[in-house]
Amino acid sequence: MMKSEAEREALAWQTGIWDRISDIYRDEIDSRFVPVVDGVIKRASLEPGEHVLDVGTGTGTAAMRAGALVSPSGRVLGIDISAEMLRIARLRSSELAIENVSFREGSAEAIPADDAEFDLLLASLSFMYVIDRATAARERAGSAARRSFHRCGVGCSGALRHCPLPADSRQLRAAAGTRRGPRRSRGPFALPGPARRGGH
Numbered sequence: 001m002m003k004s005e006a007e008r009e010a011l012a013w014q015t016g017i018w019d020r021i022s023d024i025y026r027d028e029i030d031s032r033f034v035p036v037v038d039g040v041i042k043r044a045s046l047e048p049g050e051h052v053l054d055v056g057t058g059t060g061t062a063a064m065r066a067g068a069l070v071s072p073s074g075r076v077l078g079i080d081i082s083a084e085m086l087r088i089a090r091l092r093s094s095e096l097a098i099e100n101v102s103f104r105e106g107s108a109e110a111i112p113a114d115d116a117e118f119d120l121l122l123a124s125l126s127f128m129y130v131i132d133r134a135t136a137a138r139e140r141a142g143s144a145a146r147r148s149f150h151r152c153g154v155g156c157s158g159a160l161r162h163c164p165l166p167a168d169s170r171q172l173r174a175a176a177g178t179r180r181g182p183r184r185s186r187g188p189f190a191l192p193g194p195a196r197r198g199g200h
Contacts, residue, residue, distance in 0.1 A: 018082035040124045050119040054078040056126020060089030067101035079106035109135040
């Protein structure tokens with residue numbers, strides 16, 4: 001759980017941005033990341049009956065893809081810090097009559113789920129936005145014993161220039177409202193490059 005004022009400020013800033021750009025993300029960005037989601041799903045090797053956690057689910061694309069593969073007896077929980085992203089995810093799954101996928105507010109630092117509840121973790125372009133990475137790492141590291149993740153499917157990018165955003169991203173930037181976040185923030189337009197991350 002995040003404790004410092006800087007981390008709480010960063011989370012509030014990041015959540016606000018995701019909330020503000022949620023509609024544009026659904027309409028303009030989701031389709032551009034289809035190859036990433038495809039890779040995450042392929043890497044995960046999902047099987048019918050498995051229980052899956054999708055961290056940073058956003059508009060629910062990877063979670064719904066996973067739901068189709070683990071049905072009929074498997075299920076998927078998608079978690080995200082953005083209420084607006086979750087609103088869109090729930091609407092999409094309802095429109096598609098997907099019954100084995102649910103969505104809940106939560107983060108990589110504090111997974112809102114019981115121990116040993118899931119077989120597999122998915123994270124499609126979400127881990128690089130985690131604010132308290134040490135806590136998130138401990139949450140995942142402990143999962144082998146506590147949550148029993150047998151494997152993970154992860155897609156990650158290290159810098160904004162590697163992400164297939166629209167060539168003219170002014171609309172997205174305008175919706176976000178700001179390019180620079182507070183200290184410790186990680187979000188759209190605020191990803192640190194390798195040099196600023198000390199090469200990690």
